[in-house]
Amino acid sequence: MKYWLIKSEPDVFGIDEMEKAGTEPWDGIRNYQARNFMRDEMAIGDLALFYHSNTKPPGVAGVVKVASRPYPDPTQFDKKAKYYDEKSSEDKPRWLLVDFEFVCRMPHYVPLDEMKAEGRLEGMLTLRKGNRLSITPVEKEHFAVVCELAGLDDLGALEG
DNA sequence: GCCAACGTTGGC
DNA sequence: GCCAACGTTGGC
Numbered sequence: 001m002k003y004w005l006i007k008s009e010p011d012v013f014g015i016d017e018m019e020k021a022g023t024e025p026w027d028g029i030r031n032y033q034a035r036n037f038m039r040d041e042m043a044i045g046d047l048a049l050f051y052h053s054n055t056k057p058p059g060v061a062g063v064v065k066v067a068s069r070p071y072p073d074p075t076q077f078d079k080k081a082k083y084y085d086e087k088s089s090e091d092k093p094r095w096l097l098v099d100f101e102f103v104c105r106m107p108h109y110v111p112l113d114e115m116k117a118e119g120r121l122e123g124m125l126t127l128r129k130g131n132r133l134s135i136t137p138v139e140k141e142h143f144a145v146v147c148e149l150a151g152l153d154d155l156g157a158l159e160g
Numbered sequence: 161g162c163c164a165a166c167g168t169t170g171g172c
Numbered sequence: 173g174c175c176a177a178c179g180t181t182g183g184c
Contacts, residue, residue: 007182009182053181056184130182132166163182164181164183168178171175
């Protein structure tokens with residue numbers, strides 16, 4: 001069981017939309033490192049912090065879980081889609097995605113400031129200056145601390 | 161709106 | 173294979 005953090009801009013797709021959707025194909029990832037995490041390391045049931053980026057204040061808004069194996073991102077084949085990639089083909093897809101399923105909202109939103117101020121989160125990738133990766137692995141201990149800051153007590157229940 | 165960080169592209 | 177130019181992310 002691994003732990004992750006995924007970023008999303010709430011103006012585009014936030015925790016509200018995630019909750020409403022229930023399950024959402026995480027399309028539009030066009031970064032090899034992030035793709036490789038999905039392809040090689042994610043497993044169904046893995047938990048991920050749902051992070052709001054490009055907003056005031058940025059921070060963790062909820063928890064989701066991996067709900068599918070990796071499969072080709074259909075938007076790469078769609079000429080009209082924003083994420084169309086002419087160098088990709090159906091027999092040799094370049095980009096993959098997984099589905100995420102809504103788990104819960106954080107009882108309290110955890111702003112980035114608060115995470116930075118928490119000594120126990122030192123070394124967390126998301127807190128590193130200049131980190132632009134939209135999917136990052138999170139250590140179990142860090143995941144637990146963020147949940148604690150969020151007022152989410154029973155981590156065991158999430159892992160089911 | 162600025163800009164630091166960093167990934168990608170393409171000329172050589 | 174190097175590296176400059178460029179584009180994007182995302183905090184501030």
